[in-house]
Amino acid sequence: MSLSSRIICNALFTSGGTNVFVCNTCNNTYRSSNGYSNLLNHLRRHHPAYEQLARSALREGNALQLRVVDQRTVDVYRLVEWIVVDKLPFSFCERPNVRANTKLSKINRQTVNIYVVAIADCVEARMKRDLTSQFGVVLDGWTRGGRHYLAIFAVFNGKREGAGVGTQTSADVFDDIHCTTRQFVLLAFCPLEDETDLVAQSVYALLADTLSRYDRPWQAVTFMVGDNCSVNQSIGRKVEAVPFIGCASYRFNLARKDYLAKEDALLEKTHALMKRFSTMKGRAVLRQVTPLAPVLRNATRWSSTYAMVERYITLEKCFRELDHGTVSKHDLGSVFLSRREHDKAKTLLGDLARLEGVTKMLQRSTLTMSATRRLLDQVVQNYPAMKDRLSATAAVVNYSALETGLVKIQRGENLNAAERTACASFRATSEPEDHEDGAEDHASIVSVAFKRRKVSKRAKYVDVNFVPPTSNQCKRFFSAAKLQLTDLRMKMDAERIEKVMLLPFNRTMRDVYTVEMVRGRQQ
Template sequence: MYQWIEWIASRNMPLSEVDDPLTRSMSKLKAVCSKTLKRYMSLLMTAVEAQISAEMSGLYGYKSTLYLENCVALYGVYWQKGQLKLVLLAIAPMEEESSLSFLIGDNCATNQAIAILLNVPLIGCASHRFNLAVNSYLSYYKTEVEAVSALMAALRTINNRAALLEYTSLFPRRPNATGWSSTFEMVARYRVDAVFDLTPKATTHRQIEALLEDLRVFQSVTLKLQLEALTLADVRALFDSVAERFPSTKAKLSATAPIVHSPAFEVATVKLIGN
């Protein structure tokens, strides 16, 4: 029975799939009807809920991921037998907050308002915060980024793209409005020799090359922030290193930056992890 449940759930299939004669003929599993499958899925859900509830009997936190305008995926975060557990609870509002100890989410006004209403600290998303810092840094290179963007726009025309293919298989890239990673990819692609020779000013070359080196540093930090084993102490060390090298990012990356909802809580957590 569990194999049928796994088959339907993992492939996001309708329950009626098990009633289909073709599906039954192609499967070596014992035939089962959709009504029976639904009953066993309900029993399995009850058993899993009871197990998670028992494990989360103490203090816990939750983090949320926005999928739709009015829909939030909730993950329970807790320790169980010395291991950190991250469990998907539901795609729905949380109804019980009496044992809620902290929130994890983007550093947006909505999440900060929720944390204030619940009277719990908010641990802001490090990647979101770093993205804001890099976008702020790139504002000082607006002229260089716009120059490369204009060049890439010209290379996207049919005739120019055909000529570009004689030198490289890479296609011109354009930046998007929010994510700075697309700017890094665009500037990196600018450095391809066939494109590099199209911009005559030597000073522009040097400025864009310097920007590219900085973006490589930011990209390496972004990749490190995606590591599963990363702790708040590791994030603080990365942010301090970036802020020291690029002072303009301190407004977003410092431990006491205005964007931080609960600076005392984060500082205390970093110290505990460090010890």
């Protein structure tokens, strides 16, 4: 492979100051303010075998034959990594304090933008080449700044040495709780083409465009995970559509909401109390007895009800420290909970704490479908009122045979006819032959007669432990996107937003050599 002009000049010249270079062979000095033309002309005239000289210089300076990149490439990589991972503006590199307190090479925001776009294009090209032939899709929607974005992730079994299923070592715990080989790759993050028509067909078309973007047919997608909303379920019900798996976290949130409906009056009064103390005067009164702030319930935050009730129980002792004059002056007596309501809130907090533990467990990115099924079954056992939402055959489940079939495959159980049909796409293409351990030639008849035969089971299905039970990967992504797409960056177009978010969430698809390749193309 021929060396680039930059590598040749770095190997055969030494920097003698700003835009000044000294030839390592003849010690002649040349100036080169833009590019390598003057340096290459010198090499062609006086050192015709400069390519061989450059290779020899690289070998002598790299005895282990390691792939070494120049300092400028490393600086560009570190700066781009700093900006995209920490969600900083592109102008960050031009701040005086940054340049004064770092040893990185100077670079302007326009150059950073060029590198971000070029690196993102290289990542997409690598994804197109290396993405597995069979994978699942995890998708969800997010509204920000009057635009509705859709995030699409590919999920597959990224086998790694020393990784697998089951991180628990206790014999009392099931060994199919966690899958450490599950790997997510961000495929797309963009608004729908026609945002005035947010129907299933628009989402279906965006999925098709995303697959064509990476040269993958519909048959490459073996399943889809998303919220149990009408749009996603409509996609799952299409003829020859992708099998749809509903988000377990979404179902559990609906079940908890139904369960708490009977306590709406108590929760509304608690919310009104917290809201009274969240005003400027209310906070001033509260600071007289405690530095803690009130917590309000948020309909879009699954854990906010638990946080509000927990904070109320903590603040109730502080409320009692307020003197009668302060309570009368600010008319707080009408919003305080009665003793009976307070006792109900304490009892409710116990239930909310137990349900909060389930919510936190469902948030884990390594949780398997088998573990999720065990978790939801235990919730139904403790709270039978949630059965209509959380049972394996609940009405909200789009394709119950698929979900129960995947759970049985993970547990090594037999599937019924409907489950075998639903899980046909997970059937292994090649099946190993059954075999028995033969007896040793010199073993006695008695030992052979009573020896247990080890017969390996026929592997009919591929490893499905990587199938995620929730779409929480998208929720985590949206939390990061919210920090990136702040009010000061709303002018960023959708294409640039996608490229900026593509880099931190696909970090395994790029490294410093990607920047080296980009710089080589720019020479």
